[in-house]
Amino acid sequence: MKTTILLATGICCSVSCKRVPTQHGTHTPITQLALAPVTDTVKMAEVEGGAYTPFFGKKDTTIVVRGFMMDVVPVTNRRFLEFVKRNPQWRRSNVKHIYAEGNYLVNWTNDTTLSPAMDPEAPVTNISWFAAKAYCDATGKSLPTVDQWEYAAMADAKTKDARYKTSYNKDILSWYEKPNTAGNRVDQTPENVWGIADLHGLVWEWTADFNEVMLSGESRKDVSSDAAKFCGSGSVGATDLMNYAAFMRFAFRGSLKANYCVQNQGFRAVKNL
Amino acid sequence: MTRLKFLLSAFLSAWLLNACSSSTPEQTKTPPTEIKVVGESVAELTSPPLVPKPVGNREATKLIVNMEIVEKEGTMADGVKYLYWTFNGSVPGSFIRTRIGDEVEFHLKNHPNNKLPHNIDLHAVTGTGGGAASSFVAPGHEVTFSFKVLNPGLFVYHCATAPVAMHIANGMYGLILVEPAGGLPPVDKEYYIMQGDFYTKGKNGDPGLQPFDMQKAVDERPDYVVFNGRVGALTGDNSLKAKVGETVRLFVGNGGPNMVSSFHVIGEIFDHVNVEGGDLVNHNVQTTLIPAGGASIVDFKCEVPGTFVIVDHSITRTFNKGSLGMLTVTGDENKQIYSGKQTEGIYQPEGSTIQNMPGEKAPDAPKAATHEERVAFGKSVFAKTCQACHQENGQGIPNAFPPLAKSDFLNADVNRAIGIVLHGKTGEVVVNGNKFNGVMPAQVLSDEEIANVLTFVYSSWGNKKQEIKPAMVTAQRGH
DSSP: OHHHHHHHHHHHHHHHHHOOOOTTOSSOOGGGTTOOOOOOOOOEEEEOOEEEOOSBSSTTOOEEEOOEEEESSOOBHHHHHHHHHHOGGGSTTTOOTTTSOTTTTTTSSBTTBOOTTSOTTSBOOSOOHHHHHHHHHHTTOBOOOHHHHHHHHTOOSSOSOOTTOHHHHHHHHHHHTSSOOTTSOSSOSOOOTTSOOOTTTTOEEOOTTTTTTTTOOOSTTSOOTTGGGSTTHHHHTBSOTTOHHHHHHHHHHHTOOTTOOOTTEEOOOEEEO | OHHHHHHHHHHHHHHHHHHHHTTSTTOOSOOGGGOOOOSEEEOOEEOTTOOOOOOTTSOOOEEEEEEEEEEEEEEEETTEEEEEEEETTBSSOOEEEEETTOEEEEEEEEOTTOOSOBOOEETTOOSGGGGTTTOOBOTTEEEEEEEEOOSOEEEEEEOOOSSHHHHHHTTOEEEEEEEOTTOSOOOSEEEEEEEEEEOBSSOTTOOEEOOBOHHHHHHTOOSEEEETTSTTTTSGGGSEEEETTOEEEEEEEEEESSOOEEEEETTOOEEEEEGGGSSOEEEEESEEEEOTTEEEEEEEEOOSOEEEEEEESSTHIIIIIOOEEEEEEESOOOTTTOOSOOOTTOOOTTOOSOOOOTTOOOOOOOOOOSHHHHHHHHHHHHHHHTHHHHOTTSOOBTTTBOOOTTOHHHHHOHHHHHHHHHHOEEEEEEETTEEEEEEEOOOOOOHHHHHHHHHHHHTSTTOOOOOOOHHHHHHHHTO
């Protein structure tokens, strides 16, 4: 009996592992049909194309990232409220739980009112991957890929790739030590060399293919879905053993499912050039 | 997945083999895998230093454990704050008490305010990752997984999310006890102690909120090595309590992440030690080694009253990094076992003679008639009492113990020097241009002895050759 349950759990798990959200899926969820377009006037900055070695992956792998435009700040409560007002299917009481779990916009007073304690200019959080993607679709943009996000976020105020700097890693790590930053306003952290703020120090951010690294499950040399989650094995796949900050980011992404709505996670949009 | 299936089939075949062999006559005990569970209950969980009530006498059951992960600011030492990551809000996390054969249904909740995903690897679990793979949980979520405890012993649990060292260094560990059928032998008091090493950006004692320092962790250079998550968690009002005649069992774990503990209780000998938390029992042990990610069960009978200091006998950790706790035993003295009284603070690293014997008068020293006699008597007092720190020729030890030879501080004020011998001295002094910041305990010496030893000191090594009379000491006693 016990073993049956274990087996069943195993099967469920493997099914859910295969459900990798993709922007080019074969079917479009009903909730995303007929999105009312939303005008988003937030400033975007250009990130020039280039090549970089991702933190996770095969050693000596170089990824070419083409130039793209990125929102300079995460989507705010105010901007997301506009989207929800124009798209009732994304209101808290209407949304289907397979697209956004029970914590979806959990701190709002009701479907279309922020709670008085919330700053409209703080990043929207408690939103699922599906909701973030719908917002991007409605504004004619898209969620950044992990590579786009990591490429833009490896810059500091002066350099495009600051990952080797002690100060860069220290600043990121210090955020992990600060409780409740999600309620802060956007654009309060220093802009990086591209003119983009808040990639570190405010909230986690959704990426289009957030669970790809953890769930690649290719060879044992890669970071498999199991290995990244416990003792030591994660370090085998890391190209820079000292990069604790990135480790935590990938661990966080790996803990998510697309309908999760986490209090410390928001998103921003990109546009391909 | 394939690994899980492999394990399952291994498990099944082992089960079948066991079933076949169980008909043989020597197989009288039920294999742990086949212990039937009866009913269901919610586990009692306790914060350190408390331990849940024994469970070994009950039948195996389905045991529900509710554990919440909380990232929260706490106090590492006076004026020093630290952001701890905790199981159930304490470091170490709640003590879990099970008995062999229990089927544990583990509910792991990650508080929505937390920034990071976490999981739990229980060393008492037989299965991939010790539960880590099944318990990986995002902030604002709860996971449930089950396991059957098959091996009796005391086991560590810890978070195993990458970067593992950081999760452990921030306090994510605790103990789970699996009692054998029938339980452990009864004792009067049980306590829960867990050692851990901490790595802060600032040095030991630097005030304010101290962030984790990953470089120091990688280099294994901790700023704090403490019991139960902070300096002073087991001292003063927080000290462990027992009475004379009681037996005390300590469940001691070591969360690490890096340091190995030489666990010792000053003035006690462990009657029994479950070595490494397993079945092997050793007797009459002074110091037991507890590896990082390991545990030990020790017990002893409290025969005499006093304060028994709990240390990591890698001793600079105790006096410089915080691994010091106390067990206060109250009750009647037994002079046959131990003649003297023991008080807090008696154990000093300076290695001098007995510092304080309240209620007992020091024997009268021989009376000196001349300056020369005084110097001669004083020399023997110096050798017994002062030399360990101030050294044979009064030269002291740089940065630790100030010199008495050609000492400007000493020669400047005779009454101050008498006062320091009488009352001790704490804090910064400047001697011959060098700063010292330590503690000299008060010395239990008669007026005659103090006069002699100071006369010896003042008459040696280029000092100002002054004779100190016992009356001068008497005059300073009241100050």
